[in-house]
Amino acid sequence: MARDTLTQEHIVSTAIELLDEEGLEGLNMRSLGKRLDSAATAVYWHVKNKDNLVLLAADHVWHEIELPDPEALGWREAATRLAGGLHAMLGRHPWLVPAFGTYLFYGPGKARYDDLCLATYESAGFTAAEADRAAATVFTFVLGSALSAASEASLTRRLGRDGDDAKARFEETMTKAAEVARRFPRLRARLDAPEANAYAAAPEGSFEFGLQMLLGGLEAELAGRPAR
Template sequence: MDHSFGSVWTREPRAAKSPTLSRAQIVRAAVELLDAEGSEALSMRRLGARLGAGATSIYWHVANKDQLLELVLDEVYGELVVPDLGEVGWRDAVFAFAYAMRQAIFRHPWVTSIIGTTPALGPNAMRLTDRMLTLFAEAGFQGLDRDYAVSTITSYVTGVTTPEISWQAMMTRAGAGPDEMDAAIRPAVEMVAADYPALLAYYAEYGAVDMSTKRALNFEFGLTCLVDGLAARLERGPDAPRPGLAPRPPSAARSGTAPHSETAARPGTGPRPGNAPADGDGAAV
């Protein structure tokens, strides 16, 4: 069985036979098609029609659809910016990155279907990974903890935002807005929760807040807890005893982290989550 892997980023550049179609044009058109119609609509034939060119013109730049997906994924990563620690503290930089990633997903909801299945080997992905690892290193994280910290944040953003994307898609199919959908579902929720007074009281209180605000506050709460946890870990070191848990055995694969003076500070010197655009409004962060 052939397990070789051919990435578009290791493909030797080919000089175009004519200047009518460039890789950049292909990527822009592919992103526009995906934004408008979703991942199921993407095909070389559909893309060629959008560009007014044959599929063979696209194959001159990419070997197959998988390589095209590598290109569009890296295009999305190119929208994300990580602030320098000289401009803001590490906590605020993490907040800014997380919100930028969340808004990019809302602008390009199809990306949730290819994150994790499409290799992120492009220049924008490399730049972003390097910036995030450097950010956590400058904050005081060491060794593999830097990678774990990056993974924790990106996994949280995709994990919370992906179900929201699915919910939005369902609302679009139903032709209903978030508050309309909430009102339609509430009677069924109240019926099945009738035997749980505390739960009913919770739903009544929660139902007074509009759905967009609920989701925004939910995201901010979880992200704040994560960053607080990273700050606490940085302050005590990864191998310090954990309350209620047995001490972790020493491991050569782990390395300690030094306390950092900023860990006690709350975010506030840089962009605050409350100033972020409303979820799904398509505004840049």
């Protein structure tokens, strides 16, 4: 594909596909150019470098999150949907989770999301400073909740690149972890229960449970304030 027929939008969407499949470590201009049937130099004409491309890709996927109306739904339902939408997006694009350790993300997609989060908590009755803290707390919870799936995806890719049977190696490691855990009574009881998950796996519904506990605490803080 010639330089003048490439577009930044096409480059970014193709980069997202590559990131979803190969993670941050699998993204480079040569691999991207091959997918685009174009020379890497032509890609550089539209994006400055890999770091710039990651920022553009991240902001693009932020637009996937549907923005609810807190006035129509109420602040808690809107906050639930905002957090759930972010969590689902991070699940679709697990490379974004570890990228927070090395990139400072910004752009209109993230900004529109952040702005509505603040508006949602302000509509609940929090001051601007309190809304900042509430939004940051919920965001940190969502990011932490997405970490396990992102780590598993990264580990599976790494094992696969090493030429190993990634699934078998992963299951072998989890088996060893469970053997250690069984030395401790509460962990042993949970692992031996009929409905047990794999060791270190979050029980089903953990994200939803944690989010509602967190939002419930924020709601209780508001309810405990003296009437103005």
